[in-house]
Amino acid sequence: MRTELSTGKKTALYGLMCVLLIPFVFPTWWMVTSSVKPISDIFAFPPDIIPRAFDFSTYSKVFELQPFARQYWNSGYIAALVTLGTMTFSSMAGYAFARIRFPGANIIFMIVLLGLLIPAEVTIVPLFQMFNRLGMVNTHWPLILVPIFGAPSVFATFVMRQFFIALPVELEEAARVDGLGRFTIYRKIALPLARPALSAVAIFTFLHSWNLYLEPIVFISTPEKFTLPQALTQYTDAYGGAMWNIQLAAATLTALPVLIVFIVAQKQFVEGLAHTGLKG
Amino acid sequence: MAEVGLHSVKKSFGKVDVIHGVDVDVADGEFLVLVGPSGCGKSTLLRMIAGLETVSGGEVSIGGRVVNELEPKDRDIAMVFQNYALYPHMNVAKNMGFSLEHRGGSKSEIAERVAWAADILGLSHLLERFPKQLSGGQRQRVAMGRAIVRNPQVFLFDEPLSNLDAKLRVVMRSEIKALHQKLKTTMIYVTHDQIEAMTLADRIVVMHAGKVEQIGSPLELYDRPANRFVAGFIGSPAMNFLPVNVRGGRVLLADGSELADLGAAAPPDGDYVCGIRPEHLDIGANGAAARVEMVEPMGADTQVTVSLAGQKAHLLLRDRITSNQGDTLFVAVRPARVHLFDIRSGKRGN
Numbered sequence: 001m002r003t004e005l006s007t008g009k010k011t012a013l014y015g016l017m018c019v020l021l022i023p024f025v026f027p028t029w030w031m032v033t034s035s036v037k038p039i040s041d042i043f044a045f046p047p048d049i050i051p052r053a054f055d056f057s058t059y060s061k062v063f064e065l066q067p068f069a070r071q072y073w074n075s076g077y078i079a080a081l082v083t084l085g086t087m088t089f090s091s092m093a094g095y096a097f098a099r100i101r102f103p104g105a106n107i108i109f110m111i112v113l114l115g116l117l118i119p120a121e122v123t124i125v126p127l128f129q130m131f132n133r134l135g136m137v138n139t140h141w142p143l144i145l146v147p148i149f150g151a152p153s154v155f156a157t158f159v160m161r162q163f164f165i166a167l168p169v170e171l172e173e174a175a176r177v178d179g180l181g182r183f184t185i186y187r188k189i190a191l192p193l194a195r196p197a198l199s200a201v202a203i204f205t206f207l208h209s210w211n212l213y214l215e216p217i218v219f220i221s222t223p224e225k226f227t228l229p230q231a232l233t234q235y236t237d238a239y240g241g242a243m244w245n246i247q248l249a250a251a252t253l254t255a256l257p258v259l260i261v262f263i264v265a266q267k268q269f270v271e272g273l274a275h276t277g278l279k280g
Numbered sequence: 281m282a283e284v285g286l287h288s289v290k291k292s293f294g295k296v297d298v299i300h301g302v303d304v305d306v307a308d309g310e311f312l313v314l315v316g317p318s319g320c321g322k323s324t325l326l327r328m329i330a331g332l333e334t335v336s337g338g339e340v341s342i343g344g345r346v347v348n349e350l351e352p353k354d355r356d357i358a359m360v361f362q363n364y365a366l367y368p369h370m371n372v373a374k375n376m377g378f379s380l381e382h383r384g385g386s387k388s389e390i391a392e393r394v395a396w397a398a399d400i401l402g403l404s405h406l407l408e409r410f411p412k413q414l415s416g417g418q419r420q421r422v423a424m425g426r427a428i429v430r431n432p433q434v435f436l437f438d439e440p441l442s443n444l445d446a447k448l449r450v451v452m453r454s455e456i457k458a459l460h461q462k463l464k465t466t467m468i469y470v471t472h473d474q475i476e477a478m479t480l481a482d483r484i485v486v487m488h489a490g491k492v493e494q495i496g497s498p499l500e501l502y503d504r505p506a507n508r509f510v511a512g513f514i515g516s517p518a519m520n521f522l523p524v525n526v527r528g529g530r531v532l533l534a535d536g537s538e539l540a541d542l543g544a545a546a547p548p549d550g551d552y553v554c555g556i557r558p559e560h561l562d563i564g565a566n567g568a569a570a571r572v573e574m575v576e577p578m579g580a581d582t583q584v585t586v587s588l589a590g591q592k593a594h595l596l597l598r599d600r601i602t603s604n605q606g607d608t609l610f611v612a613v614r615p616a617r618v619h620l621f622d623i624r625s626g627k628r629g630n
């Protein structure tokens with residue numbers, strides 16, 4: 001049910017939202033504007049909301065100082081693979097936990113969930129040893145495989161399972177009568193209806209991979225193989241001091257795809273919601 | 281088309297037995313209705329025929345072939361669910377054609393079958409719509425369309441009309457009947473609405489607590505219910521039950537007044553429960569005295585509640601009545617319309 005708000009209430013509501021927005025918008029704004037400020041202006045107090053002078057050369061320097069395009073590609077393709085892998089893996093696992101009755105299902109699910117409780121810092125050393133033995137250190141494999149089979153995927157599995165549990169069983173029974181087997185039901189009925197859940201999984205998986213920091217600095221050592229969060233820390237001058245404006249220019253470029261992914265996935269999310277449910 | 285056989289079919293969920301051995305043979309092309317109160321196991325039985333529920337004991341056969349171990353898709357049945365279970369992400373045409381598509385029919389063949397079914401059900405102008413853009417009755421039709429496109433051997437319906445309003449239910453009821461007359465396919469139909477059962481069925485199976493109480497044509501069940509349960513379940517308003525004593529063929533109420541004389545057709549003397557349908561209690565110059573408690577005119581007929589030898593009873597009269605509360609009427613019943621049931625077992629005694 002939709003109720004119409006009075007103008008006064010609406011104004012108050014929007015005012016409140018604007019105030020609540022400040023802590024989210026200000027850092028982003030500061031990042032974007034500072035990326036074009038001369039370095040001396042960055043720490044001016046109070047901070048300039050609008051830069052006094054513009055210096056766009058920071059953006060070309062981003063690409064001169066490091067193989068930034070290459071690093072961008074690295075982050076991009078790794079995040080894409082991780083997202084696709086996690087969506088496939090977690091939706092199948094979630095479906096199995098939700099719908100297939102097999103002995104020990106609950107125990108296994110509990111064990112899987114336990115994976116969420118172990119912080120990455122605890123497992124990073126054994127993982128390093130394992131990948132080292134496999135000859136995969138200083139390759140992108142650990143950055144792809146660990147998230148797909150690790151904690152983020154566990155969380156995604158949990159989200160998918162909860163979604164599939166709530167899906168009306170009659171839909172699948174109708175599909176069984178219509179001649180579909182288990183896998184086709186998953187593929188043609190459950191998965192298309194799971195678009196909202198899948199979009200949510202896609203958003204947070206992509207973000208998680210895109211922002212991954214600990215794993216890259218542990219596993220990757222050559223700049224051509226760096227991912228963006230790791231590369232951002234490398235914009236320093238000869239004395240190790242940060243080149244703030246260049247770093248912020250790189251950070252601005254880094255934040256861009258996050259915005260795009262969010263907008264695309266959010267649309268899927270809303271459209272998907274419109275189709276779910278028996279009664280619509 | 282095919283016959284369906286249930287032989288000592290049992291079902292337990294864990295330790296709970298819900299179906300205790302059901303035997304029914306459904307003839308080819310028959311319209312069989314399973315009816316019974318909520319929780320008696322109608323849906324469970326239907327789902328076992330569909331293959332959605334495993335069979336704990338006995339045998340289910342379709343077209344002479346035992347199907348206990350077959351998946352639903354291999355049984356050549358179609359089912360209409362209570363809440364329709366339309367695929368929300370597919371439009372009407374896709375919903376109806378989905379099974380054919382999955383079975384590898386050609387595009388033109390599928391389109392032809394869908395058009396045929398849509399035509400029969402009056403859905404032709406809705407083919408592009410999505411389920412959520414349809415009314416309840418339209419969804420119901422799509423669910424039936426999805427079942428008939430495939431031309432299955434058996435149709436299974438689980439309370440397909442219970443989500444519709446009363447008026448639409450009557451309309452769809454006749455449509456289902458017309459559909460059966462046109463397709464002549466075996467149909468098994470679950471409902472807890474005895475009017476639906478009476479109007480649709482070739483034969484009715486009355487179930488109670490996981491057992492079959494009686495199988496017969498609607499009029500057989502109405503005229504000669506095998507036990508008190510069936511007698512009370514079939515017919516609306518429900519049958520009156522009065523404690524009586526039968527002596528020398530005469531059916532006597534508790535106060536000694538005579539309700540009917542069965543003559544030679546009477547069962548052995550003794551106490552019985554006498555069942556009389558409200559529409560079978562006649563008012564006359566003599567008979568048992570009944571005090572009027574309430575008169576409810578319904579237009580075509582009038583329902584009268586009376587007190588008969590201290591027991592409440594209902595009359596359904598075709599004629600209008602001038603009596604008021606407190607008046608005394610004399611009621612009697614024709615011998616052929618008296619149902620006597622054993623006090624303890626509830627089995628029919630006459």
Ligand SMILES: Nc1ncnc2c1ncn2[C@@H]1O[C@H](COP(=O)(O)OP(=O)(O)OP(=O)(O)O)[C@@H](O)[C@H]1O
Pocket residue numbers: 293296298316317318319320321322323324325472
């Ligand atoms: N999956 C299940 N697990 C355990 N018990 C069940 C299950 N399904 C049904 N039952 C039980 O089996 C009995 C019969 O259920 P069923 O759904 O067949 O009843 P019904 O006759 O269709 O009733 P209704 O008219 O309410 O639909 C009920 O007592 C129900 O509680």
Ligand SMILES: [Mg+2]
Pocket residue numbers: 322323324438
């Ligand atoms: Mg039911």
